[in-house]
Amino acid sequence: MKMVLLIISVLSIGFGLPASAAQHDEYPVASPPFSEGIFPCSNCHAGLSLNTKKRALKDEHASIKLHHAEKERWCLDCHHARNRDKLKLADGEIINFTESYRLCGQCHGNIYRDWRAGIHGKRVGSFKGGKRTYFLCVHCHNPHDPKFKPLKPEPPPNKPDPKHGR
Protein backbone atom coordinates (compact mmCIF):
# COMPACT_ATOMS: atom_id res chain seq x y z
CA MET A 1 0.00 0.00 0.00
CA LYS A 2 2.75 2.40 0.95
CA MET A 3 4.50 1.57 -2.29
CA VAL A 4 1.40 2.45 -4.32
CA LEU A 5 1.05 5.76 -2.51
CA LEU A 6 4.70 6.50 -3.12
CA ILE A 7 4.35 5.77 -6.83
CA ILE A 8 1.25 7.95 -7.06
CA SER A 9 2.92 10.83 -5.28
CA VAL A 10 6.06 10.55 -7.41
CA LEU A 11 3.94 10.51 -10.53
CA SER A 12 1.87 13.47 -9.45
CA ILE A 13 4.99 15.47 -8.64
CA GLY A 14 6.41 14.52 -12.00
CA PHE A 15 3.28 15.65 -13.83
CA GLY A 16 2.77 18.62 -11.60
CA LEU A 17 6.14 20.18 -12.35
CA PRO A 18 5.65 21.15 -15.97
CA ALA A 19 2.22 22.56 -15.17
CA SER A 20 3.54 24.77 -12.38
CA ALA A 21 6.49 25.84 -14.52
CA ALA A 22 4.06 26.97 -17.23
CA GLN A 23 2.24 29.15 -14.70
CA HIS A 24 5.41 31.08 -14.09
CA ASP A 25 5.58 32.53 -17.58
CA GLU A 26 6.93 36.02 -17.54
CA TYR A 27 4.84 38.73 -19.10
CA PRO A 28 5.95 42.02 -20.70
CA VAL A 29 4.69 44.17 -17.84
CA ALA A 30 5.07 47.90 -17.35
CA SER A 31 7.28 48.92 -14.42
CA PRO A 32 5.40 48.91 -11.10
CA PRO A 33 3.85 52.24 -10.04
CA PHE A 34 5.99 53.01 -7.00
CA SER A 35 5.54 56.30 -5.17
CA GLU A 36 8.41 58.55 -6.13
CA GLY A 37 11.70 57.83 -4.36
CA ILE A 38 10.32 54.92 -2.37
CA PHE A 39 12.12 52.12 -4.19
CA PRO A 40 14.45 50.37 -3.43
CA CYS A 41 12.94 49.84 -0.01
CA SER A 42 16.25 48.61 1.35
CA ASN A 43 17.60 52.17 1.19
CA CYS A 44 15.83 52.85 4.48
CA HIS A 45 15.11 49.37 5.76
CA ALA A 46 18.73 48.19 5.66
CA GLY A 47 19.47 50.16 8.80
CA LEU A 48 16.30 49.31 10.66
CA SER A 49 15.80 46.45 13.06
CA LEU A 50 13.14 43.93 12.18
CA ASN A 51 9.89 44.11 14.13
CA THR A 52 7.49 41.36 13.13
CA LYS A 53 4.73 42.44 15.46
CA LYS A 54 1.48 43.39 13.69
CA ARG A 55 0.89 47.06 14.47
CA ALA A 56 -0.28 50.36 13.03
CA LEU A 57 2.61 52.22 11.41
CA LYS A 58 3.02 55.75 12.80
CA ASP A 59 6.31 57.21 11.60
CA GLU A 60 6.54 56.03 8.00
CA HIS A 61 4.00 54.73 5.52
CA ALA A 62 1.36 56.42 7.65
CA SER A 63 -0.67 57.22 4.52
CA ILE A 64 -1.19 53.53 3.84
CA LYS A 65 -4.52 52.49 5.26
CA LEU A 66 -4.73 48.77 4.69
CA HIS A 67 -8.19 48.01 3.39
CA HIS A 68 -7.68 44.62 1.87
CA ALA A 69 -8.66 41.86 4.31
CA GLU A 70 -6.82 43.90 6.94
CA LYS A 71 -8.04 41.75 9.81
CA GLU A 72 -6.35 38.71 8.36
CA ARG A 73 -3.04 40.18 7.26
CA TRP A 74 -0.55 42.96 7.36
CA CYS A 75 2.66 44.16 5.64
CA LEU A 76 4.89 41.17 6.08
CA ASP A 77 2.42 38.69 4.65
CA CYS A 78 3.26 40.04 1.20
CA HIS A 79 6.46 42.03 1.69
CA HIS A 80 9.50 39.93 2.48
CA ALA A 81 10.73 40.67 6.00
CA ARG A 82 14.47 40.45 5.37
CA ASN A 83 14.70 41.09 1.66
CA ARG A 84 12.72 44.32 1.52
CA ASP A 85 13.05 44.86 -2.23
CA LYS A 86 11.10 41.68 -2.91
CA LEU A 87 7.67 40.24 -2.34
CA LYS A 88 6.91 36.91 -0.81
CA LEU A 89 4.41 34.27 -1.85
CA ALA A 90 2.49 32.18 0.66
CA ASP A 91 4.81 29.23 0.05
CA GLY A 92 7.82 31.38 0.91
CA GLU A 93 9.03 31.91 -2.65
CA ILE A 94 10.64 35.30 -3.14
CA ILE A 95 9.54 37.25 -6.21
CA ASN A 96 10.20 40.65 -7.78
CA PHE A 97 7.70 43.50 -7.76
CA THR A 98 7.42 43.03 -11.53
CA GLU A 99 5.90 39.60 -10.87
CA SER A 100 3.37 40.84 -8.34
CA TYR A 101 0.55 39.32 -10.43
CA ARG A 102 1.59 35.94 -9.02
CA LEU A 103 1.11 37.25 -5.51
CA CYS A 104 -2.38 38.57 -6.32
CA GLY A 105 -3.16 35.38 -8.22
CA GLN A 106 -2.75 33.31 -5.07
CA CYS A 107 -6.20 34.39 -3.91
CA HIS A 108 -7.74 35.80 -7.10
CA GLY A 109 -7.22 32.72 -9.23
CA ASN A 110 -10.04 33.20 -11.71
CA ILE A 111 -9.07 36.81 -12.31
CA TYR A 112 -5.42 35.81 -12.70
CA ARG A 113 -6.50 33.32 -15.36
CA ASP A 114 -8.40 36.02 -17.24
CA TRP A 115 -5.49 38.44 -16.86
CA ARG A 116 -3.10 35.98 -18.43
CA ALA A 117 -5.49 35.59 -21.36
CA GLY A 118 -5.76 39.38 -21.69
CA ILE A 119 -9.40 39.59 -20.67
CA HIS A 120 -9.06 41.13 -17.21
CA GLY A 121 -6.81 44.18 -17.11
CA LYS A 122 -5.31 46.07 -19.97
CA ARG A 123 -2.69 45.66 -22.67
CA VAL A 124 -1.39 48.47 -24.81
CA GLY A 125 0.88 48.77 -27.83
CA SER A 126 0.94 46.23 -30.63
CA PHE A 127 -1.18 43.12 -30.46
CA LYS A 128 0.86 41.78 -33.33
CA GLY A 129 4.42 42.42 -34.43
CA GLY A 130 5.61 45.23 -32.19
CA LYS A 131 5.98 45.69 -28.47
CA ARG A 132 3.03 44.97 -26.22
CA THR A 133 2.88 46.03 -22.58
CA TYR A 134 0.67 44.45 -19.94
CA PHE A 135 -0.56 46.50 -17.03
CA LEU A 136 0.08 44.93 -13.63
CA CYS A 137 -2.80 44.43 -11.21
CA VAL A 138 -1.37 47.27 -9.12
CA HIS A 139 -1.55 49.79 -11.98
CA CYS A 140 -5.32 49.90 -11.51
CA HIS A 141 -5.80 48.48 -8.01
CA ASN A 142 -3.89 49.93 -5.08
CA PRO A 143 -2.76 46.70 -3.41
CA HIS A 144 -3.42 48.18 0.04
CA ASP A 145 -6.91 49.38 -0.94
CA PRO A 146 -7.81 47.62 -4.17
CA LYS A 147 -11.32 48.76 -4.89
CA PHE A 148 -11.37 50.81 -8.11
CA LYS A 149 -12.01 54.45 -7.23
CA PRO A 150 -14.81 56.47 -8.90
CA LEU A 151 -13.74 58.91 -11.61
CA LYS A 152 -15.02 62.22 -12.86
CA PRO A 153 -16.64 61.53 -16.24
CA GLU A 154 -15.73 63.45 -19.36
CA PRO A 155 -18.47 65.87 -20.46
CA PRO A 156 -21.62 64.56 -22.14
CA PRO A 157 -22.29 65.37 -25.80
CA ASN A 158 -23.88 68.73 -26.53
CA LYS A 159 -27.63 68.69 -26.70
CA PRO A 160 -29.15 69.77 -29.99
CA ASP A 161 -29.82 73.48 -30.12
CA PRO A 162 -33.55 73.94 -29.37
CA LYS A 163 -33.64 77.09 -31.50
CA HIS A 164 -32.31 75.22 -34.50
CA GLY A 165 -34.64 75.16 -37.49
CA ARG A 166 -37.04 77.81 -36.16
Added chain:
Amino acid sequence: MSTGALAGLSLGTLSCTQVRIEEFLQKHFREMSEDEKKAVIRRLEERYAKKYGRKVQISKQPAEAGALWGYGLDLSRCIGCRRCVYACVEENNQSRAKPQLQWIRVIRLKKGSLINLENAEHYYNPETVPEPGFMYMPVQCQQCENPPCVRVCPVKATWTEPDGIVVVDYNWCIGCRYCMAACPYKGRVFNWAEPNLPAAELNSEVHYLGNRPRMKNVVEKCTFCVQRVRQGRYPACVEICPTGTRKFGNLLDPNSEIRYLIEKKRVFRLKEDLNTEPRFYYFFSA
Protein backbone atom coordinates in the same frame (compact mmCIF):
# COMPACT_ATOMS: atom_id res chain seq x y z
CA MET B 1 -13.20 67.10 -76.44
CA SER B 2 -11.06 66.17 -73.44
CA THR B 3 -12.62 64.89 -70.23
CA GLY B 4 -11.32 67.95 -68.43
CA ALA B 5 -13.18 70.26 -70.72
CA LEU B 6 -16.31 68.16 -70.40
CA ALA B 7 -16.16 68.40 -66.65
CA GLY B 8 -15.67 72.12 -66.94
CA LEU B 9 -18.85 72.37 -68.97
CA SER B 10 -20.90 70.18 -66.69
CA LEU B 11 -19.89 72.15 -63.62
CA GLY B 12 -21.32 75.15 -65.37
CA THR B 13 -20.93 78.39 -63.50
CA LEU B 14 -18.88 76.95 -60.62
CA SER B 15 -15.42 78.44 -60.57
CA CYS B 16 -13.35 75.47 -61.68
CA THR B 17 -9.73 75.09 -60.84
CA GLN B 18 -7.76 72.15 -62.13
CA VAL B 19 -7.91 70.54 -58.67
CA ARG B 20 -11.68 70.83 -58.54
CA ILE B 21 -12.01 69.18 -61.91
CA GLU B 22 -9.75 66.33 -60.83
CA GLU B 23 -11.77 65.93 -57.67
CA PHE B 24 -15.02 65.93 -59.58
CA LEU B 25 -13.76 63.21 -61.88
CA GLN B 26 -12.24 61.12 -59.11
CA LYS B 27 -13.27 57.48 -59.33
CA HIS B 28 -14.66 55.24 -56.61
CA PHE B 29 -11.78 54.12 -54.40
CA ARG B 30 -12.23 50.47 -55.26
CA GLU B 31 -12.16 51.18 -58.97
CA MET B 32 -8.96 53.20 -58.96
CA SER B 33 -5.72 51.78 -60.25
CA GLU B 34 -2.66 52.00 -58.02
CA ASP B 35 -1.44 55.03 -59.98
CA GLU B 36 -4.76 56.77 -59.65
CA LYS B 37 -4.80 56.11 -55.90
CA LYS B 38 -1.33 57.59 -55.60
CA ALA B 39 -2.36 60.69 -57.52
CA VAL B 40 -5.46 61.15 -55.35
CA ILE B 41 -3.46 60.75 -52.17
CA ARG B 42 -0.85 63.21 -53.37
CA ARG B 43 -3.56 65.75 -54.16
CA LEU B 44 -5.22 65.24 -50.79
CA GLU B 45 -1.93 65.54 -48.93
CA GLU B 46 -1.26 68.85 -50.65
CA ARG B 47 -4.71 70.09 -49.80
CA TYR B 48 -4.37 69.09 -46.12
CA ALA B 49 -0.90 70.62 -45.92
CA LYS B 50 -2.34 73.89 -47.19
CA LYS B 51 -5.37 73.79 -44.91
CA TYR B 52 -3.67 72.68 -41.68
CA GLY B 53 -0.10 73.81 -42.26
CA ARG B 54 1.14 70.33 -41.35
CA LYS B 55 2.41 67.37 -43.30
CA VAL B 56 -0.24 64.66 -43.37
CA GLN B 57 0.58 61.10 -44.36
CA ILE B 58 -2.31 59.25 -45.93
CA SER B 59 -2.07 55.47 -45.85
CA LYS B 60 -4.02 53.19 -48.16
CA GLN B 61 -2.74 50.02 -46.48
CA PRO B 62 -5.07 47.21 -47.55
CA ALA B 63 -6.56 44.51 -45.34
CA GLU B 64 -4.23 41.62 -44.69
CA ALA B 65 -5.26 38.07 -45.49
CA GLY B 66 -6.39 35.99 -42.53
CA ALA B 67 -7.60 38.95 -40.46
CA LEU B 68 -11.18 39.50 -39.39
CA TRP B 69 -11.36 42.05 -36.61
CA GLY B 70 -13.68 41.61 -33.67
CA TYR B 71 -14.31 43.73 -30.60
CA GLY B 72 -15.23 42.81 -27.05
CA LEU B 73 -16.68 45.11 -24.42
CA ASP B 74 -16.96 44.05 -20.80
CA LEU B 75 -20.20 45.42 -19.37
CA SER B 76 -19.27 44.34 -15.85
CA ARG B 77 -16.26 46.71 -15.94
CA CYS B 78 -17.40 49.81 -17.84
CA ILE B 79 -17.88 52.75 -15.48
CA GLY B 80 -19.16 55.22 -18.08
CA CYS B 81 -16.28 57.70 -17.78
CA ARG B 82 -16.34 58.56 -21.53
CA ARG B 83 -12.53 58.55 -21.84
CA CYS B 84 -13.02 56.43 -24.97
CA VAL B 85 -15.29 59.00 -26.59
CA TYR B 86 -12.68 61.73 -26.50
CA ALA B 87 -9.69 59.51 -27.28
CA CYS B 88 -11.59 58.49 -30.40
CA VAL B 89 -12.33 62.09 -31.37
CA GLU B 90 -8.64 63.01 -31.05
CA GLU B 91 -7.36 59.95 -32.90
CA ASN B 92 -9.87 60.13 -35.71
CA ASN B 93 -9.94 63.87 -36.42
CA GLN B 94 -13.63 64.40 -35.80
CA SER B 95 -15.12 67.87 -35.86
CA ARG B 96 -14.81 69.18 -32.29
CA ALA B 97 -17.79 71.52 -32.06
CA LYS B 98 -20.48 72.88 -34.33
CA PRO B 99 -20.90 70.23 -35.50
CA GLN B 100 -19.73 68.10 -32.60
CA LEU B 101 -19.22 64.60 -33.95
CA GLN B 102 -18.54 61.56 -31.78
CA TRP B 103 -18.36 57.96 -32.91
CA ILE B 104 -18.90 56.45 -29.47
CA ARG B 105 -22.05 57.04 -27.48
CA VAL B 106 -22.06 55.85 -23.89
CA ILE B 107 -25.56 55.08 -22.71
CA ARG B 108 -26.61 54.67 -19.11
CA LEU B 109 -29.09 51.98 -18.18
CA LYS B 110 -30.82 51.10 -14.95
CA LYS B 111 -29.45 47.97 -13.44
CA GLY B 112 -31.91 45.15 -13.89
CA SER B 113 -33.38 46.48 -17.13
CA LEU B 114 -30.40 46.18 -19.39
CA ILE B 115 -32.34 45.46 -22.54
CA ASN B 116 -34.71 48.36 -22.02
CA LEU B 117 -32.98 50.72 -24.43
CA GLU B 118 -36.01 53.01 -24.41
CA ASN B 119 -34.87 54.27 -21.02
CA ALA B 120 -31.27 54.76 -22.05
CA GLU B 121 -29.72 58.12 -21.24
CA HIS B 122 -26.55 59.48 -22.81
CA TYR B 123 -26.47 63.01 -21.35
CA TYR B 124 -25.80 61.76 -17.81
CA ASN B 125 -23.30 63.98 -16.01
CA PRO B 126 -22.77 63.18 -12.31
CA GLU B 127 -19.78 64.27 -10.20
CA THR B 128 -18.30 60.80 -10.34
CA VAL B 129 -19.00 57.52 -12.09
CA PRO B 130 -20.04 54.79 -11.67
CA GLU B 131 -23.33 55.79 -10.05
CA PRO B 132 -25.02 53.22 -7.84
CA GLY B 133 -27.90 51.43 -9.53
CA PHE B 134 -26.74 52.10 -13.08
CA MET B 135 -24.65 50.43 -15.68
CA TYR B 136 -23.05 51.83 -18.78
CA MET B 137 -22.96 50.61 -22.33
CA PRO B 138 -20.78 52.27 -24.94
CA VAL B 139 -22.21 51.91 -28.44
CA GLN B 140 -20.34 52.53 -31.65
CA CYS B 141 -20.33 51.01 -35.15
CA GLN B 142 -20.75 47.27 -34.65
CA GLN B 143 -19.00 46.41 -37.94
CA CYS B 144 -21.87 44.13 -38.90
CA GLU B 145 -21.34 41.15 -41.10
CA ASN B 146 -24.70 41.95 -42.68
CA PRO B 147 -24.63 45.76 -42.56
CA PRO B 148 -27.91 47.48 -43.42
CA CYS B 149 -26.04 50.75 -43.96
CA VAL B 150 -24.07 49.26 -46.83
CA ARG B 151 -27.14 47.78 -48.44
CA VAL B 152 -29.02 51.08 -48.60
CA CYS B 153 -26.23 53.27 -49.95
CA PRO B 154 -27.43 54.36 -53.39
CA VAL B 155 -23.90 55.06 -54.67
CA LYS B 156 -21.96 52.27 -52.93
CA ALA B 157 -19.82 54.81 -51.10
CA THR B 158 -19.66 52.48 -48.09
CA TRP B 159 -18.65 48.83 -48.06
CA THR B 160 -17.15 46.05 -45.95
CA GLU B 161 -13.41 45.54 -46.28
CA PRO B 162 -12.03 41.96 -46.38
CA ASP B 163 -10.94 42.31 -42.72
CA GLY B 164 -14.52 43.08 -41.71
CA ILE B 165 -14.28 46.85 -41.28
CA VAL B 166 -17.11 48.88 -42.79
CA VAL B 167 -15.57 51.97 -44.39
CA VAL B 168 -16.68 55.08 -46.26
CA ASP B 169 -15.07 56.71 -49.28
CA TYR B 170 -15.78 60.28 -48.20
CA ASN B 171 -15.13 61.55 -51.72
CA TRP B 172 -17.83 59.27 -53.09
CA CYS B 173 -20.44 59.92 -50.38
CA ILE B 174 -23.28 62.14 -51.60
CA GLY B 175 -24.61 62.93 -48.12
CA CYS B 176 -28.06 61.38 -48.52
CA ARG B 177 -27.84 59.85 -45.00
CA TYR B 178 -29.81 56.74 -45.95
CA CYS B 179 -27.12 54.75 -44.11
CA MET B 180 -27.79 56.70 -40.91
CA ALA B 181 -31.48 55.89 -41.16
CA ALA B 182 -30.73 52.22 -41.78
CA CYS B 183 -28.25 51.73 -38.93
CA PRO B 184 -30.00 50.40 -35.81
CA TYR B 185 -27.04 51.39 -33.59
CA LYS B 186 -26.73 55.10 -34.43
CA GLY B 187 -23.24 54.19 -35.54
CA ARG B 188 -22.93 56.95 -38.12
CA VAL B 189 -22.72 60.72 -37.87
CA PHE B 190 -22.98 63.48 -40.45
CA ASN B 191 -20.95 66.59 -41.14
CA TRP B 192 -23.81 69.07 -41.19
CA ALA B 193 -21.32 71.90 -41.54
CA GLU B 194 -17.68 72.33 -42.46
CA PRO B 195 -15.82 70.22 -39.86
CA ASN B 196 -14.19 72.20 -37.12
CA LEU B 197 -10.79 70.62 -36.51
CA PRO B 198 -8.11 72.93 -35.07
CA ALA B 199 -4.82 72.48 -36.95
CA ALA B 200 -2.93 71.97 -33.69
CA GLU B 201 -5.14 68.99 -32.82
CA LEU B 202 -4.86 67.26 -36.18
CA ASN B 203 -3.65 63.67 -36.02
CA SER B 204 -1.43 63.54 -39.07
CA GLU B 205 -1.17 59.75 -39.31
CA VAL B 206 -4.25 58.94 -41.30
CA HIS B 207 -5.80 56.32 -43.54
CA TYR B 208 -7.73 57.16 -46.70
CA LEU B 209 -10.67 55.02 -45.55
CA GLY B 210 -10.45 56.07 -41.93
CA ASN B 211 -9.41 59.18 -40.04
CA ARG B 212 -8.34 61.56 -42.79
CA PRO B 213 -9.96 64.96 -42.33
CA ARG B 214 -13.47 64.99 -43.74
CA MET B 215 -15.46 67.63 -45.54
CA LYS B 216 -18.94 69.09 -45.19
CA ASN B 217 -21.86 66.87 -46.22
CA VAL B 218 -20.32 63.44 -45.71
CA VAL B 219 -21.13 60.62 -43.32
CA GLU B 220 -18.46 59.15 -41.05
CA LYS B 221 -18.19 56.30 -38.54
CA CYS B 222 -15.97 54.15 -36.36
CA THR B 223 -13.51 52.04 -38.37
CA PHE B 224 -11.97 50.18 -35.38
CA CYS B 225 -9.13 52.71 -36.01
CA VAL B 226 -8.30 51.14 -39.38
CA GLN B 227 -5.09 53.22 -39.49
CA ARG B 228 -3.89 51.55 -36.28
CA VAL B 229 -5.19 47.98 -36.44
CA ARG B 230 -3.76 47.34 -39.89
CA GLN B 231 -0.37 48.09 -38.33
CA GLY B 232 -1.07 45.67 -35.48
CA ARG B 233 -1.83 48.36 -32.90
CA TYR B 234 -4.84 48.41 -30.59
CA PRO B 235 -7.60 50.95 -31.36
CA ALA B 236 -7.40 54.24 -29.45
CA CYS B 237 -10.46 53.45 -27.32
CA VAL B 238 -8.89 50.17 -26.15
CA GLU B 239 -5.71 51.94 -25.12
CA ILE B 240 -7.35 54.78 -23.20
CA CYS B 241 -9.90 52.77 -21.22
CA PRO B 242 -8.96 53.06 -17.52
CA THR B 243 -10.80 49.89 -16.55
CA GLY B 244 -9.65 47.53 -19.30
CA THR B 245 -13.22 47.16 -20.47
CA ARG B 246 -12.36 47.09 -24.16
CA LYS B 247 -10.87 44.07 -25.93
CA PHE B 248 -9.82 43.65 -29.52
CA GLY B 249 -8.45 40.92 -31.74
CA ASN B 250 -8.57 38.71 -34.76
CA LEU B 251 -11.64 36.47 -34.88
CA LEU B 252 -9.78 34.01 -37.09
CA ASP B 253 -6.92 33.57 -34.60
CA PRO B 254 -7.89 30.90 -32.04
CA ASN B 255 -5.37 32.32 -29.54
CA SER B 256 -6.64 35.89 -29.68
CA GLU B 257 -8.20 37.74 -26.76
CA ILE B 258 -11.47 38.08 -28.62
CA ARG B 259 -11.76 34.36 -29.23
CA TYR B 260 -11.02 33.64 -25.57
CA LEU B 261 -13.82 35.85 -24.37
CA ILE B 262 -16.32 34.58 -26.93
CA GLU B 263 -15.60 31.02 -25.90
CA LYS B 264 -15.31 31.51 -22.13
CA LYS B 265 -17.58 34.41 -21.16
CA ARG B 266 -21.27 35.26 -21.29
CA VAL B 267 -21.54 37.10 -24.58
CA PHE B 268 -24.30 38.85 -26.47
CA ARG B 269 -24.52 41.08 -29.49
CA LEU B 270 -26.70 44.18 -29.54
CA LYS B 271 -30.08 43.77 -31.26
CA GLU B 272 -29.18 40.29 -32.41
CA ASP B 273 -32.75 39.79 -33.58
CA LEU B 274 -32.19 42.20 -36.48
CA ASN B 275 -29.85 39.71 -38.16
CA THR B 276 -27.13 42.30 -38.63
CA GLU B 277 -24.51 39.89 -37.25
CA PRO B 278 -22.32 42.43 -35.43
CA ARG B 279 -18.62 41.74 -34.92
CA PHE B 280 -18.90 43.63 -31.64
CA TYR B 281 -19.39 41.40 -28.61
CA TYR B 282 -20.66 42.66 -25.28
CA PHE B 283 -19.72 40.35 -22.46
CA PHE B 284 -19.74 39.96 -18.70
CA SER B 285 -16.45 38.94 -17.13
CA ALA B 286 -17.85 38.74 -13.65
